[in-house]
Amino acid sequence: xxxxxxxxxxxxxxxxxxxxxxxxxxxxxxxxxxxxxxxxxxxxxxxxxxxxxxxxxxxxxxxxxxxxxxxxxxxxxxxxxxxxxxxxxxxxxxxxxxxxxxxxxxxxxxxxxxxxxxxxxxxxxxxxxxxxxxxxxxxxxxxxxxxxxxxxxxxxxxxxxxxxxxxxxxxxxxxxxxxxxxxxxxxxxxxxxxxxxxxxxxxxxxxxxxxxxxxxxxxxxxxxxxxxxxxxxxxxxxxxxxxxxxxxxxxxxxxxxxxxxxxxxxxxxxxxxxxxxxxxxxxxxxxxxxxxxxxxxxxxxxxxxxxxxxxxxxxxxxxxxxxxxxxxxxxxxxxxxxxxxxxxxxxxxxxxxx
Amino acid sequence: xxxxxxxxxxxxxxxxxxxxxxxxxxxxxxxxxxxxxxxxxxxxxxxxxxxxxxxxxxxxxxxxxxxxxxxxxxxxx
Numbered sequence: 001x002x003x004x005x006x007x008x009x010x011x012x013x014x015x016x017x018x019x020x021x022x023x024x025x026x027x028x029x030x031x032x033x034x035x036x037x038x039x040x041x042x043x044x045x046x047x048x049x050x051x052x053x054x055x056x057x058x059x060x061x062x063x064x065x066x067x068x069x070x071x072x073x074x075x076x077x078x079x080x081x082x083x084x085x086x087x088x089x090x091x092x093x094x095x096x097x098x099x100x101x102x103x104x105x106x107x108x109x110x111x112x113x114x115x116x117x118x119x120x121x122x123x124x125x126x127x128x129x130x131x132x133x134x135x136x137x138x139x140x141x142x143x144x145x146x147x148x149x150x151x152x153x154x155x156x157x158x159x160x161x162x163x164x165x166x167x168x169x170x171x172x173x174x175x176x177x178x179x180x181x182x183x184x185x186x187x188x189x190x191x192x193x194x195x196x197x198x199x200x201x202x203x204x205x206x207x208x209x210x211x212x213x214x215x216x217x218x219x220x221x222x223x224x225x226x227x228x229x230x231x232x233x234x235x236x237x238x239x240x241x242x243x244x245x246x247x248x249x250x251x252x253x254x255x256x257x258x259x260x261x262x263x264x265x266x267x268x269x270x271x272x273x274x275x276x277x278x279x280x281x282x283x284x285x286x287x288x289x290x291x292x293x294x295x296x297x298x299x300x301x302x303x304x305x306x307x308x309x310x311x312x313x314x315x316x317x318x319x320x321x322x323x324x325x326x327x328x329x330x331x332x333x334x335x336x337x338x339x340x341x342x343x344x345x346x347x348x349x350x351x352x353x354x
Numbered sequence: 355x356x357x358x359x360x361x362x363x364x365x366x367x368x369x370x371x372x373x374x375x376x377x378x379x380x381x382x383x384x385x386x387x388x389x390x391x392x393x394x395x396x397x398x399x400x401x402x403x404x405x406x407x408x409x410x411x412x413x414x415x416x417x418x419x420x421x422x423x424x425x426x427x428x429x430x431x
Contacts, residue, residue, distance in 0.1 A: 037365065041386050044393045160386070221384040235385040235410070242405030274389055278405035 002255070003339075005132040005184045010341075011142075012075060012174040012348045013318075015311035016066040017051040017167075017298055019353045024048055024164055031160040032222035038160065046273025046292060050167045050299025052152045053354075058092045059148040060101045062170045062354050067106055067144075075348045076142070076174065078106070083113040083134045083143045087123035087303055089332065090150045091116060102146070120198075121269045121331025123147050123303025124171075125188055125339055128327075131175040132184065145173040149302035154200055156216070156225035162232050165272055167299020171307035174347070185256045187248055188337030197236045198332045202227035241275055241330050246282045249328065249338055256340060263340065264323040266290035267309040269330055271300050303329055310343070311351040318349045357430060358419050361394045375415045388413050395419070399428035 024047040028038050041047070053062070063086070070076035086099040093101075099114035113134065119126045124147055131143040148170035155166045202213035213227040225231060253260060266289055270276050276292035283290075291313045294305050301308065306327055314323065322344025330336035362371045365387050374380045383391065391413060392403050403426065412422045423430050 037387065037390070040365070040390045044389050220381070221386070235388075238385075238405070239409060242408070274393070275405075278408070281402050282405055 001189070002187045003129060003185070007178045007180065007182055008132045008135055008184060009176055009178040009180070009182060010173055010343050010346070011176050012070075012172075012346050013307050013310050013350075014066055014070060014075075014172045014348060015169060015304070015308045015351045016062055016069075016171070016354050017169045017301075017308070017351070018053045018057070018062075019051075020054055021049045021051045027157070027164070030157050030163070032158065032218070032224065033160055042164075044274050045164070046296040047164045048296045050152075050165070051169065052166065052299070053150045053168045057150065057354075059086075059088050059090055059150055059170065060092050060098050060105060062150070063102045063146050063148055063172070064105045065354050066146075066170055066172050066352075067102070069350075069352060070172065070348075076144075078108055080141045081108060081112050081144055082140045083115070083131070084108065084146065085115050085117065085127055085130050085134070085143060086146045086148065087117045087119050087127040088148045089118060089120045089302060090148070090153070099146075119332070119335065120149070120302045121271070121305075122188070122329030122333065122335040122337050124269075124306035124327060125186065125329045125337040126335070127303070128173070128175065128339065129188070131173075135175065135177050140177065143175045145175055147171045147173070147303045147307060149304060151230060151302060152299075154228070154230050156223070156229040158216070158224035159229065161221065161223045161234050162230055165295055165300040167295070167301040169298060169301035169304040169308055171304045171311070173307055182342060184339055184341040185252070186337060186339030187252050188335070189244070189248060191334045194236070194240065194334045197233045197240065197334060198230075200228070200230050237271070237331070238275055240334055241336070242278060242282065244336050245279060245328065245330055245338075248336060249283060249326070252338055252340065258340060260285055262324060263326050264289070265314065265325045266328070267306055267313070267325055268328040269303070270294040270305045270309065271331070302331070308351070311349055315349060315351070318344055318346045320345065355416060355420060355430060357398060358395075358416060358423070361391065361398060364394065365390055371416060378410050378414050383413070385410075395423065395428075399423060399426070399430070401426040401428055
């Protein structure tokens with residue numbers, strides 16, 4: 001699907017990461033592989049530390065914390081919120097929607113439209129699309145887009161394939177109408193035929209969690225996980241990203257008539273450093289324009305990597321400067337998409353700890 | 355070819371890589387080892403291997419790795 005939105009803008013970004021973190025070195029004992037191999041992997045993949053929620057912390061806890069930070073610091077007023085869109089794969093409950101839980105805990109107006117979207121690594125693109133679409137309604141003030149995931153709680157600590165890159169975080173993005181003639185263009189694709197490449201097999205209605213689904217199994221590479229855990233076919237995911245993203249991006253740039261050197265920042269989802277750097281090489285984009293340091297410093301909190309990338313790598317410069325950026329996400333679904341927009345003169349762009 | 359064998363031995367010293375035609379199915383290397391191998395080959399030969407070519411078929415035995423490196427003009431002799 002190709003898409004375009006006129007007169008919409010991002011006016012603030014807040015990223016929230018848990019205080020608690022673990023280092024790759026201290027977790028190496030958990031993995032069923034010799035240390036020298038695992039250490040080499042650390043360097044290539046860019047693993048170092050990942051921020052993880054404590055037991056019992058939920059997405060709504062972190063979202064409410066972030067929203068209160070905005071209220072308390074005068075960065076957002078409850079009365080200005082028209083809609084609350086939550087993108088998560090780790091909701092508090094099957095039902096009700098976690099967006100409703102957040103609305104209730106914050107005491108927001110009953111006129112605030114609440115929506116949960118089940119999306120992951122491409123969730124920032126999907127969430128922004130939904131937020132931009134909502135702004136087409138009359139009398140809309142601000143749409144609050146919350147990307148949030150705490151998937152570390154569903155990943156086996158003995159899974160060298162997935163646990164080193166696990167990371168928990170949320171990000172709050174404020175989206176508003178603009179009258180500056182701005183144009184945001186992008187493209188997104190889905191391939192549900194490959195949905196098993198990245199999934200949590202048990203726990204839904206298809207395969208309810210039972211004592212049997214909690215039994216740990218070892219795969220041929222020595223990783224131990226149960227059917228209740230996230231399973232990622234790493235090789236297939238890597239190949240999917242390398243084969244699907246470059247043509248989508250090159251096609252997008254050609255269609256909208258923009259040269260790669262006209263884009264100041266390529267702010268992509270970051271499953272690991274190796275994958276992002278390979279994309280930069282394929283697109284012939286300098287590494288410094290496509291940061292790959294989120295997984296190193298925070299882990300991979302699914303779709304939150306993109307706004308976290310904005311907060312961590314551009315930071316306060318976005319309060320007074322404007323940049324042409326390409327945002328991209330790819331992963332569960334399978335889903336892959338990108339958009340090109342200008343972002344800048346934000347009211348805030350903060351990174352805080354929960 | 356010796357340079358390739360040295361790199362492979364650096365990753366999995368316990369295996370004789372001249373004795374296998376299928377490193378992956380024989381359990382010599384896994385998908386993460388392939389990533390480590392790519393990084394080591396790129397450093398050794400001063401090349402950048404395309405992401406689309408990082409597939410098991412290109413790393414399953416010495417001849418496959420050599421053929422891939424030749425595509426990039428690497429001096430493997």
